[in-house]
Amino acid sequence: MAIKRLLIANRGEIAVRIIRAAKAMDIHTIQAHSEADADMLAVRQADEAVCIGPAQAAQSYLNVEAVVAAARATGADAVHPGYGFMAENPAFVRALEAAGITFVGPSADIIDRMGDKVAARQAAEAAGVPVVPGSKGRLDTVDEAVAVAAGLGYPVMIKAAAGGGGKGIRIAETEADLRRMAPQAQAEADAAFGDGGLYLERAIQSPRHIEVQIMGDGTDAVHYFERECSMQRRRQKVWEEAGAACLDETTRAHLCDTAVSLAKAVGYVGAGTVEYLYDSATREFFFIEMNTRIQVEHPATEMLTGTDLVQEMIHVAGGGALRQSQKDITRSGHAIEVRLNAEDPMMQFLPFPGQVSSLQLPEGAGIRFDHFLYEGYQVPPFYDSLLGKLIVHAEDRDTAIELMITALEGLEIGGLKTTKPLHLALAQDPSVRADDFHTQWLEPWLAAGNLKPTP
Amino acid sequence: MTQVLSPVPGTFYTQPAPGEPLYKQVGDPVAAGDVVGLIEVMKTFIDVKAETTGTFTGYLVDDGAAIGAGAPLAEIED
Numbered sequence: 001m002a003i004k005r006l007l008i009a010n011r012g013e014i015a016v017r018i019i020r021a022a023k024a025m026d027i028h029t030i031q032a033h034s035e036a037d038a039d040m041l042a043v044r045q046a047d048e049a050v051c052i053g054p055a056q057a058a059q060s061y062l063n064v065e066a067v068v069a070a071a072r073a074t075g076a077d078a079v080h081p082g083y084g085f086m087a088e089n090p091a092f093v094r095a096l097e098a099a100g101i102t103f104v105g106p107s108a109d110i111i112d113r114m115g116d117k118v119a120a121r122q123a124a125e126a127a128g129v130p131v132v133p134g135s136k137g138r139l140d141t142v143d144e145a146v147a148v149a150a151g152l153g154y155p156v157m158i159k160a161a162a163g164g165g166g167k168g169i170r171i172a173e174t175e176a177d178l179r180r181m182a183p184q185a186q187a188e189a190d191a192a193f194g195d196g197g198l199y200l201e202r203a204i205q206s207p208r209h210i211e212v213q214i215m216g217d218g219t220d221a222v223h224y225f226e227r228e229c230s231m232q233r234r235r236q237k238v239w240e241e242a243g244a245a246c247l248d249e250t251t252r253a254h255l256c257d258t259a260v261s262l263a264k265a266v267g268y269v270g271a272g273t274v275e276y277l278y279d280s281a282t283r284e285f286f287f288i289e290m291n292t293r294i295q296v297e298h299p300a301t302e303m304l305t306g307t308d309l310v311q312e313m314i315h316v317a318g319g320g321a322l323r324q325s326q327k328d329i330t331r332s333g334h335a336i337e338v339r340l341n342a343e344d345p346m347m348q349f350l351p352f353p354g355q356v357s358s359l360q361l362p363e364g365a366g367i368r369f370d371h372f373l374y375e376g377y378q379v380p381p382f383y384d385s386l387l388g389k390l391i392v393h394a395e396d397r398d399t400a401i402e403l404m405i406t407a408l409e410g411l412e413i414g415g416l417k418t419t420k421p422l423h424l425a426l427a428q429d430p431s432v433r434a435d436d437f438h439t440q441w442l443e444p445w446l447a448a449g450n451l452k453p454t455p
Numbered sequence: 456m457t458q459v460l461s462p463v464p465g466t467f468y469t470q471p472a473p474g475e476p477l478y479k480q481v482g483d484p485v486a487a488g489d490v491v492g493l494i495e496v497m498k499t500f501i502d503v504k505a506e507t508t509g510t511f512t513g514y515l516v517d518d519g520a521a522i523g524a525g526a527p528l529a530e531i532e533d
Contacts, residue, residue: 342497351497353464354524381465381521385497 003027003078003102003318007050007071008042010082011061013372013388014296015042018080021310030074032067034060036380041372050074055382061085068095078102078317084384087293088115104317105270106216106292113266114290124287127265129258132204132277132286137161138197142182145200149178152202158182160189161197171203204286206438207277209237210244212259213301215309216268217316222326223256223263224305227297230439231426233349238419238442239426242300242335245397245435246280255285260326262290271298271313280438296339296389299370303335303393334400335393338408338426340371341385344417346453352417353379362410366393366403369411379416387418397435401427425451457507458515458527465496467503467528469518479511485531492528509533 006022007030008015015031019042022029031046036055043049050070053060060066062085071079079096081087081104090108097108105111114120121131135148138161149156149172158170158181170185172178182198190196209232213224228244229237247255259274271294276285298309307324316322343349356377361369371388373379379387392407394400405427408420426432429450431441461467469477469492478491485491485505492503492514509531516528 350463350501351465351499353497381463381496383497385499 001077001319003104003314005030005074005076005078006104006314007032007067007074007076007079008046008082009052009061009067009071009079010085010087011037011040011042011372011383012386013370014082014294015040016045016372017370018082018310019045021308021314022080024308025311025314027314030071030076032061032070034382036382039377041374041377048074055380057085057383064089064092064095067092068099068101071096071101072099076101078104078314080104080314081293083293083296088291090115102317104314106268106272110266110268111292114292117289120289121287123266124262124290127258127262129262129274129287130285132201134201135199139200140197142179145182145198146175146178148200149175152200154178155203155205157201157203158185159199159201160185160193160195161199162189162193162195171205204277204279206440207279208244208246209275209288209439210247210255210278210285211273211275211295212256213295213298213309214259214263214268214272214274215312215316215322216263216270216272217320217322218267218269220322221260221263221268222322222324222329223260224301224307224309224329225256225331226252227300229297230437231432231442232439233442233446237297238339239423239432240297240300240337241397241400242297242304242337243331244278245334246278248283251283251285258287262287269316271309296386297337299368299389299391300335300337303366303368303391304331304333305329306332333393333395334397335391336397336400336404337389337391338404338423339389339419340387340411340413340423341419342379342387342416343385343419345419345422345451347417349419350417351381351385353381353385354416355379356413356415358412358414360410360412362390362407364407364410366400367391367407367410368393369407373413387413387416390423398433401433421453422451456512457509457531457533459491459503459505459529459531461494461503461522461524461526461528463494463496463501464522464524464526465494465501467516467518467520467522467526468493468495469514477514479529481511481513483511485509485511494522503528505531507531507533 029046086092093108186196228241231239368391392403
């Protein structure tokens with residue numbers, strides 16, 4: 001049944017984004033908010049608003065009972081979770097289901113399955129998605145490890161079969177390395193976990209992070225091509241591109257097709273992202289995980305393909321069939337998104353919330369700014385630091401980078417420190433311009449002092 | 456008397472975690488660089504450090520209080 005009254009169980013820029021999509025579909029919008037968020041932009045834009053608790057997220061945006069009660073009290077027939085908070089919380093989905101309210105996303109069972117690393121890897125393998133090659137089970141002798149490594153190809157990562165985390169992980173470049181390191185790893189694993197069994201996995205060095213946007217309606221699934229998200233600091237994405245310029249057409253098609261196979265195999269409903277590591281040297285890609293939500297960086301894909309992904313996920317959540325077949329979905333040009341955070345990049349990215357004293361937004365063809373700011377708005381210190389996302393789209397990557405510089409120069413957020421200087425420096429960096437970076441690139445670049453204060 | 460000022464806005468804590476002792480008690484000696492409080496801002500925790508040496512004379516705001524940048528948090532007698 002098509003959704004008529006949508007409660008938005010999130011805040012910040014994604015709440016604004018969801019309201020925009022819902023209004024375009026003539027859906028009544030109900031914004032849930034904490035006491036600290038009563039004057040946020042989404043509250044002002046929604047048809048109605050409901051307070052769900054105190055500033056602390058644990059008592060408001062992460063409170064299953066409070067959000068379900070608010071949805072009931074306001075007569076919502078559906079809830080959009082955005083990203084973060086309860087977007088991938090199966091208990092929340094089950095509580096909504098019990099209350100007869102639609103969750104804009106996949107079923108609790110799919111979230112459970114994809115949230116479990118082992119189950120997700122098995123689902124991927126079963127659907128024909130490449131996973132990082134590894135030993136089938138535990139290895140007890142060095143000779144066994146050497147035989148398996150010959151099949152995997154070097155370098156290999158040596159891990160303890162028991163236990164998790166980074167304990168005891170070693171990278172062997174050659175058989176000689178492996179013969180030397182394996183007994184050390186065995187001794188260490190035995191000391192740490194009381195089990196000297198080892199596990200070997202191909203080491204993907206300096207990988208790129210590439211992900212595929214998919215959408216499913218429970219019967220069929222399509223992809224909206226890929227995004228390149230290797231520019232990361234502390235595992236947080238900083239700068240994202242759609243598509244990945246490093247892929248050739250054959251690899252791109254194969255990558256995207258495997259993501260659709262996985263989505264179809266699990267009967268996926270809604271927007272999702274299949275994440276991969278990509279080895280530029282061998283042109284191989286390997287499944288990491290599937291995220292069962294709309295992601296922060298979805299606008300880059302929207303600019304590339306011209307599809308409103310948030311509207312589409314609301315449509316399928318209401319029981320609608322996918323409105324585009326794969327052949328209708330095309331990519332044009334190149335899109336880049338950067339995240340503007342309330343952080344001081346010159347001070348180890350110290351968070352810097354405050355009051356927006358002035359706001360100047362860039363305008364022009366191919367420029368989009370998704371945000372939740374207005375002049376006089378007091379950015380609360382209780383939540384994450386994302387202020388907005390600046391997205392540009394142009395006919396090719398080089399032009400998109402130039403447009404990003406223009407757009408950044410046209411963006412002024414007074415009263416706050418933001419990560420704008422970082423993005424301007426990245427846009428002018430020769431390695432970024434040459435598309436020569438990977439997931440381990442940005443942190444050493446920052447540590448080497450490449451980000452200099454502007455006079 | 457020197458005031459310790461907040462470097463950022465956020466939530467101020469006088470102890471590392473609920474139930475743990477206060478960072479400083481009235482009368483404690485303070486050395487420059489000593490941690491006297493904790494601020495949570497945008498899911499990041501930042502230590503508040505004394506910039507002077509002296510004797511701790513007390514907190515100026517309650518544990519768990521919302522504070523602005525530059526707010527006086529504690530006092531140290533030189």
